[in-house]
Amino acid sequence: MNFPILSSITLLPTVGALFILFSRSEKNKNRNAINLSLFTSIVNFFLAIFLWHSFDKSFGGFQFVEEQNWISGFIKFKFGIDGISILFIVLTAFITPICIISCINSVKTRLKEFLIAILILETFMIGVFCSLDLIVFYIFFEAGLIPMFLIIGIWGGPKKVYAAFKFFLFTLLGSVLMLVAIISIYWITGTTDVTQIFEIKIPVKYQYVLWLAFFSSFAVKMPMWPFHTWLPDAHVEAPTAGSVILAAILLKMAGYGFLRFSIGMFPIASEYFIPLIFTLSIIAVIYTSLVALMQEDMKKLIAYSSVAHMGFVTLGIFTFTTQGIEGSIFQMISHGLISAALFLCVGVLYDRVHSRLISSYGGIVNIFPKYSFFFAVFMLGALGLPGTSGFVGEFLVLIGVFQKSFLVAILASIGIILGAAYMLWLYKRVIFGKLEQTELKELKDLNLSETIVLSSLVVTVLVFGFYPNLILNTIHASVEELIKNYEQALIFNLNAMR
């Protein structure tokens, strides 16, 4: 297939953004901008579905590979996807139109610029998941900071400046070390093409330092405990659509980075650092769940729960078992949907009442029956109820972890219980009880656009919950390939040491 479909999917949102930039806006209340952005993002979503459809699920290597000479002599512009990345592209293309629909009501100022920022951000996010060259990956990975910084800073809450700066500088600090590592890899192996590096194999003595440099970037982005402190601030201050993108996709870049780069390029170091990852993940799962239990602010609570869920993801990745890795990919997709939905739910309340504090609500079920139903599904998904997509991910991860370490698996299970505790308690305090705040009584239940957005998310969460093979079939071949390469590298290293 010669048509450069990956580049088109990546670039289409930016083209849409350019059209919006030059569209007329003053008189008819940004109608043009909204229609254009919705049109672009939905077309992009259908392209992504088409890509998923025409993707060969039985082949574990890279497909749709595009290569272009770029920086003469040393870097090629290389795109390609395998079973792991295709789902993230679909997820990104799915979440973006949802963000756009949700922001039409909630963003009051500079809507046109907001839509441009979201579309450009979509380009960068899809680029991250497509790129097969380290420099290209780094460029997309970092470039996403610019629109996200603006989204938090311009449309954010009262402490937006602090949150935006913290987000930007934390991530940049982690990433520059990765840049040093990438350049070093270039001088060690002579290329930055990932597929070639997999074959050349980086010498073991370099792997540890390089792994740590990549870790510094991904751990901040993931975020793993103790590098997570930027996340609650960024989530709380960001507008709803910003939080949704941040939780659903930006955090997944790090998990994807671990899978694609850390394990693929540094198998020996990845094996060596398993205890580190397990410790940090377990602390994340238990400690941040406890922190989430005590939050007064709904967005902060969901932000901390994200850290805990990401702890499961790292646990699963570093078990190096089929179940563990497939589970963590599933968990990332499912968390992308559920946390996005939860932030949207908070956004619905915030748009009406302008408070994110749990104490300003209570008894919502009396006035918002539809809303309470949707919130219930997502809340149950977040705590991993069978039948929702949240269950499959956590279950598979736990199976994987059990094969590695009994103790870690037990500690991780405690995290699940705590997760149920804070989610149920949140639901009880917000939805049930007496309707005491009198000003809430006049509010209206979900309007049409909110219903569309939330029900599409409910459908996907339930479909993936009941039929997980939809995802597992796609990723299976690539995960097997990943594990095979990893085990081969370990055996090769053992032989070399003898």
Add this chain to the structure above:
Amino acid sequence: MENLNLILPEIFLSLSIFATLLIGVFFKNSYNLVTNITYIIIISLLLIIFNSFNTSGNLFSNSFISNSFISFFKILILLGTLFVMFITQDFIKETKINYFEYPLLLLFSVLGMFFMISSNDLISFYLGLELQSLALYILASIDRDNLKSNESGIKYFVLSALSSGLLLYGCSLLYGFTGSTNFEEINLKMELDNTGAIFAMVFILVGLAFKVSAVPFHMWTPDVYQGSPSSVTSFFAVVPKVAGLAILIRFVHIPFEQLIDQWKSILVFMALASMILGAIAAIGQTNIKRLIAYSSIGHIGYALAGISTGTVTGYSASITYISIYVIMNLGVFGCIFLMKKEGKYCEDIKDLTGISKQNPLLAISFLIIMFSLAGIPPLAGFFAKLYIFMSVIKSGMYTLAIVGLLSTVISAFYYLRIVKIIYFDEIKKPFDEIKNIGIASTVFLSCLILVMFFLYPSILNNIVNILSVN
């Protein structure tokens, strides 16, 4: 008969300066006329240099050389001067410093730079350097009724004279210890363990570091940038740095080739110190010109880091860096000259609030330039830094690379602060309407290059690599 074609640009420039000087003297209020003639001179010079881009050779018993490396820098200097004049024209008229000498002094300074970077002999080098500096002293204090402008001129003169003295002392030592003033002969006669020559090298490097304002010889920069009229500041920030960097590369590459271990450590130190100081000292600044001064110190640090590798890839990375730096700085100054409130140009960073609501296009240009200066991909500033660190890591200088990249994080803070003021803060006083389409299109052009650079990032590298082979 020597081939005078090699020196044609210089001859043409000197003759046309004198001719224009006469015109300026004989016509009253001739600023506009002289400026227009200056544009013509610069454009014809560009054509002359393009025409003889690849011819190389030497003249006057090997004291003057020309090759594509030097031609490239001459073009960069000319383009920088052209755009600086273009964006400052209105400012000069409004601040009533529209003397006809102004464009001519710029040309004199350009002439000095031409001689300096083409020189292959200590004496012609020094003469070129002084011609350039003398014109710059006058320019710094050209707003003669303004106390600050006078102060900055004097400050620049005293410190620069001191550094020139040191440099001259170094030249005399070098002559004493090697017995020649010709660059290539110095290189041939340089013996290892020549302590005297090492002293000479240190003195000369100090003088050059002063000209490009590398730490620890940077003290004049913030004061002079702030005190001089903004039009002169924009020239200071762009053009002399290019020339200084060019002659620095030639010095380390030809006469000091064998002292590589010694100058390498000096340059590494200066690069590290400049990057760190440029990043940290800029955080506290409230005046935008002072901020640009510190930011330019930081950027020179990155360019020096490329040179300090002592490899051809390092030199070409520095040349790429300085070229992109020129584009970014022209954009910044273009924005500054566009932002006026009640007829006055904004100098305090806090005055920039609200530009994003009133003029979204200007705001987004400023944003792009700021992120590019901070080195965030996919803008050109990132690629400039990428090339530098590619060469630095290739030479195994990991400390330099890591400290350099960490200081980009620190410097990102103050670039972000400007973005914050432009975009996040509420408007206080409205800006004047933008009337000058010329400056606006310069800013737009600069942004376009910065954004589109990623499509073909090797364009500069390809040119520069050809040069470095020579």
